Amino acid sequence: MSLFAPISVPRLQPAGTEPDPRPRVHPLVRAARRAGRGAARVVLVVVGLWWLVPTVGLAVTSLRSPADNADTGWWTVLTAPTQLTLRNYEGVLADGRIGHALWNSVLISVPSTVLVVVIAAAAAYPLAWLDFPGRPVVTLVLAGLIAVPVQTAIIPDARLFRLLGVSGTIPAVVAFHVAFGLPFAIFLLRGFYAGVPADLIEAARMDGGGEAAIFLRVVLPPARPALASLAVFQFVWVWNDLVVALVLARSDSAPITSVLQEQMRSFPSNIDVIAPGALVSMAVPLAVFFLFQRYFLHSVLAGSVR
């Protein structure tokens, strides 16, 4: 079931009575309700537009020449559609800096996502189904770490990476993202694993399966939606990160967010680079959002206090 489905309003039905096909409502009350519904619709349309207009503005701006953007508002395309041009995008492609940054974003986001999913998938299993000394402490510490801001650890980590000689490299950025993504990821999966019927696991143990086999054959398969949710969430989270990239990445390993932030210093003279760059950088997570809406929503809601 999609959480975006409209939620039905409870119908008037006193307990212990037969359903009345036409509840008696005074005509005036009915008119007032209809007016109220009309007002609600108007407000929702206005709100919806206000949510769309900024993004539409960015998209149109990215399709106009810098001269047009300096002179007039993007909404003038409504009367002069000939302003639209792909030249900014051609320029961005030819220049290569934005392309390189986008590629860095891929090189950072994809491994971070895969590693978090794999490592958390394994780590959540003993926390859900095995008993071992220190289990309560490990669980508690991980739960506490979910809400810890990255700022609290990033400076020592930057120094650690320098000592290890990997300062400013993509693997260093990935390692940080993985470490900070794990507590939440482990909890998301642990909650899901816990839903596997205990009988199934007991039965598998009776059959003499090792823990690895139980994990792979019994626990993991039904958890696939949870893994997908986690993957989508982690990918979008890392793709959109700025603070980690600013501190840990070098200019040649910088992802798109950090390059765009850098470019903003000369705004608005370089609007022909910034607008298309920003649009492409948001197109990727938006595509993920629309393709995997349900998974994304699930993980965002599950990851509330983060």
Added chain:
Amino acid sequence: MARTARSWPAAWFLAPAVLLVGALVLYPIGQTVWWSFHDATGRGAVGGANYADVVTTPRIRQALFNNAVWILVAPNLVTAAGLLVAVLAQRVRRAAAVRVVLFMPMAISLVSAGITFRLVYDESPDRGVVNAVVVGVHDAFVPPAPYPGARARDGQGLVAGGGAVQTGRTVAAGETVLLPLLGLEPDRLPPTARPAPAPAPGAGIGGVVWSDFTAAGGRPGVIDPGELGLPQVEVEILRDGAVVARTRTAGDGTFRLPQLTGQGYVVRLTAANFTEPFAGLTWLGPALVTPAMIGVYIWVWAGFAMVLISVGSAAIPKETVEAARVDGAGDWQILRKVTVPLMRPVIVLVLLTLTVNVLKVFDLVLVVAPESAQGPASVLALEMWRSSFGDIGRASALGVLLLVLALPGVLFNVHRLRRSER
């Protein structure tokens, strides 16, 4: 839950996660706390000096203040917006589209959202949507002046004062006053403007207001052929400092008030003709930059609040709502007395999530606030990043401060875990 004591397999499953989290999260947190009591290089102990800095350095104090504003204002506004939309969307068919549109910004980075809104908040009403709307609404109520920036030609007996233009000497009935104006671009004159006629004598006081354009060979102070009169100029006639008559110029720039007799009049073109047009608000200036950024934050997070609240309200037992309705409660009463109290846990969750998240708005400040407004717009996370290059001690103290501010979230998660274990 049946768990079996198996320490070795558990260790193998947990090892990568524990090592990574231990080395890159836990240990560094300890290191940050340690450094926060040390100097800029992280070697000499300085006690609580770094924390004292937070309160005494004006820039960081400003950031602390801004963070307080963010924490107090943003979560509440986001939750209110989410609640409003969630409630409205329940009464309308096909509201799913609005839900998707509102939730969409959750998928994009604060950097992209910031860039998007940097355009929205552009100061020029010709480029920024918000100021275009603000100016449009303003001008609908207060029409803009027709001739902003126009001024009197020097040496033609006219004086300027308080934004108005008036005759330097007094005039008598029967005179026709010449009022040559400068600084009007030909293409900005109203389309109704017609060529100004040569001054003609008549009853009372008359005059001609025209664009005395000399660049094309016209003579100063003289109505040359083709020079345009200025229509709709507000004219006041004064006697002994009091306004005795008022009129507006015709399409050719002339006016005449035949009822006036005698002498001692002053002709004035009011300041309202020349005031600069209203240009909207400086959204990204020092005064409004934080509210403007909170606006962006609402745009990003309202969908989250809305969905969580919708899910929470769907979980309310229908019987409860029905019982209230049978007892005669109206929609508003049901919302206030039944729905909101039952959804309190959800609303608390939303508020807490946002409070912890608001600490990280540093991306918005970097992207939305122009260079000149970065100081007034600063927040702790931004100051921490700035300090991290030169002063490890101070940056660490700010990091610890952020951790302390996030503690409610940490404790909430721990508490939730404890409860679910029971």
